[in-house]
Amino acid sequence: MNQKLRTDAEDIARSAIEAVNPDEAVKRALADFAPQGRVFLVAVGKAAWQMARAAVRELPRPVDGGVVVTKYGHVLEEIPGVACYEAGHPVPDEGSFRGTNAVLTLTKDLLPTDTVLFLLSGGGSALFEQSLILPEELQSITRQLLACGADIVEMNTVRKRLSGVKGGRFALHCAPARVEAVVLSDILGDPLDMIASGPAAADPSTAEQAKAIAEKYALKLSEAARSCLEVETPKVLDNVRTQIIGSVRELCRAAAERCRVLGYEPILLTDRLDCEAREAGRFLASILGAHAGEGKKLAFLAGGETVVHLTGPGLGGRNQELALAAAPGLAGLSTDGPTDAAGGYADGDTLAALRAAGLNVHEVLADNDAYHALKAVNGLVRTGPTGTNVNDVSLALIGGL
Amino acid sequence: MNQKLRTDAEDIARSAIEAVNPDEAVKRALADFAPQGRVFLVAVGKAAWQMARAAVRELPRPVDGGVVVTKYGHVLEEIPGVACYEAGHPVPDEGSFRGTNAVLTLTKDLLPTDTVLFLLSGGGSALFEQSLILPEELQSITRQLLACGADIVEMNTVRKRLSGVKGGRFALHCAPARVEAVVLSDILGDPLDMIASGPAAADPSTAEQAKAIAEKYALKLSEAARSCLEVETPKVLDNVRTQIIGSVRELCRAAAERCRVLGYEPILLTDRLDCEAREAGRFLASILGAHAGEGKKLAFLAGGETVVHLTGPGLGGRNQELALAAAPGLAGLSTDGPTDAAGGYADGDTLAALRAAGLNVHEVLADNDAYHALKAVNGLVRTGPTGTNVNDVSLALIGGL
Numbered sequence: 001m002n003q004k005l006r007t008d009a010e011d012i013a014r015s016a017i018e019a020v021n022p023d024e025a026v027k028r029a030l031a032d033f034a035p036q037g038r039v040f041l042v043a044v045g046k047a048a049w050q051m052a053r054a055a056v057r058e059l060p061r062p063v064d065g066g067v068v069v070t071k072y073g074h075v076l077e078e079i080p081g082v083a084c085y086e087a088g089h090p091v092p093d094e095g096s097f098r099g100t101n102a103v104l105t106l107t108k109d110l111l112p113t114d115t116v117l118f119l120l121s122g123g124g125s126a127l128f129e130q131s132l133i134l135p136e137e138l139q140s141i142t143r144q145l146l147a148c149g150a151d152i153v154e155m156n157t158v159r160k161r162l163s164g165v166k167g168g169r170f171a172l173h174c175a176p177a178r179v180e181a182v183v184l185s186d187i188l189g190d191p192l193d194m195i196a197s198g199p200a201a202a203d204p205s206t207a208e209q210a211k212a213i214a215e216k217y218a219l220k221l222s223e224a225a226r227s228c229l230e231v232e233t234p235k236v237l238d239n240v241r242t243q244i245i246g247s248v249r250e251l252c253r254a255a256a257e258r259c260r261v262l263g264y265e266p267i268l269l270t271d272r273l274d275c276e277a278r279e280a281g282r283f284l285a286s287i288l289g290a291h292a293g294e295g296k297k298l299a300f301l302a303g304g305e306t307v308v309h310l311t312g313p314g315l316g317g318r319n320q321e322l323a324l325a326a327a328p329g330l331a332g333l334s335t336d337g338p339t340d341a342a343g344g345y346a347d348g349d350t351l352a353a354l355r356a357a358g359l360n361v362h363e364v365l366a367d368n369d370a371y372h373a374l375k376a377v378n379g380l381v382r383t384g385p386t387g388t389n390v391n392d393v394s395l396a397l398i399g400g401l
Numbered sequence: 402m403n404q405k406l407r408t409d410a411e412d413i414a415r416s417a418i419e420a421v422n423p424d425e426a427v428k429r430a431l432a433d434f435a436p437q438g439r440v441f442l443v444a445v446g447k448a449a450w451q452m453a454r455a456a457v458r459e460l461p462r463p464v465d466g467g468v469v470v471t472k473y474g475h476v477l478e479e480i481p482g483v484a485c486y487e488a489g490h491p492v493p494d495e496g497s498f499r500g501t502n503a504v505l506t507l508t509k510d511l512l513p514t515d516t517v518l519f520l521l522s523g524g525g526s527a528l529f530e531q532s533l534i535l536p537e538e539l540q541s542i543t544r545q546l547l548a549c550g551a552d553i554v555e556m557n558t559v560r561k562r563l564s565g566v567k568g569g570r571f572a573l574h575c576a577p578a579r580v581e582a583v584v585l586s587d588i589l590g591d592p593l594d595m596i597a598s599g600p601a602a603a604d605p606s607t608a609e610q611a612k613a614i615a616e617k618y619a620l621k622l623s624e625a626a627r628s629c630l631e632v633e634t635p636k637v638l639d640n641v642r643t644q645i646i647g648s649v650r651e652l653c654r655a656a657a658e659r660c661r662v663l664g665y666e667p668i669l670l671t672d673r674l675d676c677e678a679r680e681a682g683r684f685l686a687s688i689l690g691a692h693a694g695e696g697k698k699l700a701f702l703a704g705g706e707t708v709v710h711l712t713g714p715g716l717g718g719r720n721q722e723l724a725l726a727a728a729p730g731l732a733g734l735s736t737d738g739p740t741d742a743a744g745g746y747a748d749g750d751t752l753a754a755l756r757a758a759g760l761n762v763h764e765v766l767a768d769n770d771a772y773h774a775l776k777a778v779n780g781l782v783r784t785g786p787t788g789t790n791v792n793d794v795s796l797a798l799i800g801g802l
Binding site for chain 1: 672673674675677680681683684687691692703
């Protein structure tokens with residue numbers, strides 16, 4: 001095993017994970033946050049409590065009011081000056097409506113000098129909701145759309161118009177106050193209008209499209225719902241500034257920065273990798289093989305979330321499969337190594353080590369048993385709890401001459 | 402469809418294919434070939450006749466003797482001053498031994514001022530062979546190695562030692578004459594000792610390894626075969642100069658050069674891609690998606706030979722599957738397009754066009770029916786006969802602002 005490359009790989013992975021830790025990321029996002037007037041804190045989503053606590057600790061003075069709406073069991077202690085609500089996920093419940101009402105009351109009739117610090121994370125679609133129609137009809141429409149095979153874009157186009165806060169309407173509600181949005185992304189590519197259904201993001205979909213979808217699928221709608229579809233969502237929101245934190249893109253950027261510090265030239269391939277894990281591993285190995293002879297210290301980065309199709313009863317996550325599948329393509333290369341945070345490590349010696357341990361890569365992969373194979377060749381990478389659900393980055397290093 | 406990107410993609414593919422055409426490639430390889438003494442031409446492999454004809458046309462004066470050994474039916478007409486033999490492939494036959502004898506006679510007792518122009522292409526392992534043991538035993542050993550699951554490296558380590566021409570021994574036979582080898586590569590990564598079993602390439606494997614393999618698999622060997630394994634192959638060949646032509650690497654280089662001419666910054670990802678075609682397509686789409694917003698004209702190149710696992714009865718080769726599988730990841734991107742020579746084309750509009758034609762990408766791929774789907778959306782790329790069996794290059798273009 002190439003110990004230097006492995007040490008570097010783990011160093012880079014650790015730095016990248018630290019950078020997307022919600023506490024650290026919120027802190028960085030607030031570095032130049034210096035509003036003059038009142039500040040109201042609104043935090044919504046699965047990470048809302050953690051983000052709110054980090055913000056309150058970071059701000060130079062107490063907020064003028066605050067509401068957190070998060071999942072049941074996610075409020076760990078009180079936050080000074082902030083009311084915390086717990087609510088249902090993934091299906092909105094009474095808690096969602098109560099928490100959302102508290103938010104809307106807090107942010108009603110604001111002044112142009114006020115600022116709403118809006119901390120958004122995944123799960124906000126269910127946790128933050130004000131239905132413009134009866135909750136039973138909202139459920140019925142969702143069921144109808146699912147049953148007729150509507151895709152997620154079509155679903156959202158309809159549902160944004162049945163909500164008082166989705167599709168940019170929460171930001172509109174806050175106007176003329178400024179909205180400083182800090183969004184912890186959990187969707188590849190960071191589509192702002194999709195994360196938690198975009199309460200503070202201009203909506204690219206139109207009322208025309210919503211009506212066309214209702215017609216295409218012959219949705220059964222009440223008069224109230226039908227008139228909701230007529231009302232346009234905000235297309236421009238000039239009171240909002242948005243920072244995306246904790247995204248795969250940021251994870252990749254942080255990894256690239258650390259690569260540079262360690263003397264590697266980072267090459268970001270993608271921040272939205274979504275193919276089969278083992279094939280991504282083979283692709284990365286082929287990239288390393290092609291560049292290994294150039295005598296340069298290179299780091300290829302691929303962020304995203306690969307998938308695994310189970311064909312066997314073994315143990316091992318997507319990142320372990322990715323690393324293991326790279327081993328044959330790396331065999332014999334003396335200066336290479338790919339790794340994944342909380343995953344696996346393989347280099348030019350891994351295939352031989354597996355063989356010596358009596359293991360065949362293809363059989364191991366057919367069993368989805370990357371964990372045990374990597375364990376046998378000391379190829380597991382353990383990061384411990386990362387404190388974030390941001391997805392993966394794969395790192396492929398060439399050590400140069 | 403983005404017509405400009407498509408036109409550029411086809412232009413780049415055409416230029417790259419032209420560059421690896423054997424006639425053109427041999428011509429380029431001989432550009433600075435100016436030997437003072439006698440010149441003997443030896444051409445071996447599936448492309449031997451075509452390479453020999455191109456060389457004879459290109460050389461300023463007739464060769465002093467020449468032999469071609471190629472597959473049955475591959476000698477299309479006489480070449481002045483060159484004796485052409487046809488032989489068996491993939492199993493050596495009488496023709497192989499006769500042709501090889503003619504080569505060895507031609508290149509016997511050469512002078513230091515002589516030059517052997519050695520034109521090598523795929524298939525040479527069977528076509529060019531002088532067995533040091535009885536042909537029946539050679540077949541028996543090959544069968545034993547196959548039956549016990551020996552890998553290709555192990556097979557070659559043993560077989561090179563049972564041959565009078567493999568593993569660098571042909572070049573040794575030509576010494577002290579110079580050998581100017583021009584190798585048309587058909588193996589990813591261009592391992593010279595593997596292409597046609599490396600008649601003019603120093604052999605990295607050792608007699609020790611060969612004996613260990615015979616022991617490991619308990620091979621049944623005659624005394625003659627056993628003593629062959631004791632004899633070392635050449636480890637250094639200082640009378641040989643080798644040029645590799647027509648390789649995937651050269652295909653990629655030619656494509657990159659044309660990209661530059663058309664204003665794209667080429668980024669060579671790999672020249673040895675070997676993963677599942679559809680997953681390579683998704684990986685490339687994720688690379689395009691990540692870089693589409695940068696406002697630069699970029700071209701990502703991935704050379705190699707992907708694989709397809711058939712799950713349905715449809716029509717469509719690996720390059721068509723690759724392009725089609727990229728469509729979902731490209732959907733909505735306005736400035737992107739990936740293509741493959743003799744394959745398929747997809748861009749940001751392809752997914753919508755498929756939908757409009759009532760086609761679902763995932764169902765089409767499950768049927769391995771990329772051909773009909775791409776045909777429906779005008780996404781087939783037809784190059785006609787390419788005159789080469791060099792493998793593929795995938796091209797992913799970003800058109801800039």
